Amino acid sequence: MSAVQVSEIGESRGRGPRGGGGRRRAPGSRRRLAAAFLLPALLLLGALVGYPLVFSVYRSLFDAAGTGFVGLDNYGAMFSDDGIRTALRNTVVWVVVAPAVSTALGLVFAVLTERIRWGTAFKLIVFMPMAISMLAAGIIFRLVYDQDPQRGVANAVWVAVHDTFADPAPFPGARPRPRAALAPSGGGAFTTRAAVRAGSPVRLPLIAVRPDDLRGARSAAEAAARPGTVTGTVWLDFTRGGGGRPDVLDRGEKALAGLRIEAVRDGRVVASATTAADGTFALPGDRAAGARLRLPAADFAEAYRGVDWLGPALVTPAIIGSYVWMWAGFAMVLIAAGLAGVPRELLEAARVDGAGEWQVFRRITVPLLAPVLVVVLVTLMINVLKIFDLVYIIAPGSSLRSANVLALQLFQSSFGTDVDEGLGSAIAVFLLLLVAPVMYVNLRRVRKERRR
Numbered sequence: 001m002s003a004v005q006v007s008e009i010g011e012s013r014g015r016g017p018r019g020g021g022g023r024r025r026a027p028g029s030r031r032r033l034a035a036a037f038l039l040p041a042l043l044l045l046g047a048l049v050g051y052p053l054v055f056s057v058y059r060s061l062f063d064a065a066g067t068g069f070v071g072l073d074n075y076g077a078m079f080s081d082d083g084i085r086t087a088l089r090n091t092v093v094w095v096v097v098a099p100a101v102s103t104a105l106g107l108v109f110a111v112l113t114e115r116i117r118w119g120t121a122f123k124l125i126v127f128m129p130m131a132i133s134m135l136a137a138g139i140i141f142r143l144v145y146d147q148d149p150q151r152g153v154a155n156a157v158w159v160a161v162h163d164t165f166a167d168p169a170p171f172p173g174a175r176p177r178p179r180a181a182l183a184p185s186g187g188g189a190f191t192t193r194a195a196v197r198a199g200s201p202v203r204l205p206l207i208a209v210r211p212d213d214l215r216g217a218r219s220a221a222e223a224a225a226r227p228g229t230v231t232g233t234v235w236l237d238f239t240r241g242g243g244g245r246p247d248v249l250d251r252g253e254k255a256l257a258g259l260r261i262e263a264v265r266d267g268r269v270v271a272s273a274t275t276a277a278d279g280t281f282a283l284p285g286d287r288a289a290g291a292r293l294r295l296p297a298a299d300f301a302e303a304y305r306g307v308d309w310l311g312p313a314l315v316t317p318a319i320i321g322s323y324v325w326m327w328a329g330f331a332m333v334l335i336a337a338g339l340a341g342v343p344r345e346l347l348e349a350a351r352v353d354g355a356g357e358w359q360v361f362r363r364i365t366v367p368l369l370a371p372v373l374v375v376v377l378v379t380l381m382i383n384v385l386k387i388f389d390l391v392y393i394i395a396p397g398s399s400l401r402s403a404n405v406l407a408l409q410l411f412q413s414s415f416g417t418d419v420d421e422g423l424g425s426a427i428a429v430f431l432l433l434l435v436a437p438v439m440y441v442n443l444r445r446v447r448k449e450r451r452r
Contacts, residue, residue, distance in 0.1 A: 106331025138393025255279030
């Protein structure tokens, strides 16, 4: 009998290959060993997840002090409170918009970067925001959305585009003196108190003109009297160093050029002109005589300040934009990994058969990437349901209620100025119930993948 045969006979009888007396472990001992290794992790999981979960459900059934049993009253109060209903509505907007936009952009980036030489560098740039914490990203976008165009990048770009197509007011903030010949006529415009006459020059002094708006301005000139013509002068009624007389054109006072002058009769503009470099203007007497002169609000409108990104109307879309900036790179990387496994012969065969790039993308690429897209979408939905820090940091105090979400409301109810731990626990349980269906879908997908 050979040595190999002896070894096989020994193993079949429960002995080692050399005739030793070792035995295999019984199934029960293996289970006990596995349980011993899992016990520390299970204890830690129970302490950090299980106990808080059970206690939150228990605490949600009691009042703010924790002494009086109120049953489901906290859950009823949750849906009757206006602030919490706003948080719920915003959470729905977040769940619907933010994951979908991030996944769509990630898909577009992943597909396009495959066709360019510097695709790796582009992926690195898009993915870099993931290295920034939510706190840092919130601070960055609080500055990006600042209302002042000198500080906020978003408004700086918006104002630049606006001013390219719309002329700014020549003298924003300028106005006449109190009880002067010009009086406010509504909407920021100023109109003369009395009708004007041809051949009699009109003086329209203004004050409160910013020094920056007078750069290069010439000295004002007295308008000449012309028969059959309404003439006048508009100037800054201010003499440097003092000594000037109110409502009198003194030597060296600056002209206000580029102002629109309108002759108004019975609410209609019958003539108009623009002040020259020396501040003078002229209107045809046959139309302007007997009318009142008006300086429209467009002459004095404040400079365009851009969009109030963090106001109540736009604060939630603005914060979602910052979230997409951070997480589109995450979606792109996962989708690009899935795209690398797509058989290239299928794409080439479709192109050979005459399919266009859009048809290849819609009919082949997207269906083959459907499992990856579901993973990305579900992951981002779970992440969005817990969003807290971006909203808390970016939204100013005046818009915080408009930007509120459930996770932030949970923090405010549990640890804010008006603490109600019963209500906070109810919100936590409700948030768990919202996450549970998404987790269930994710687990089912994982099990299907394992069966394959």
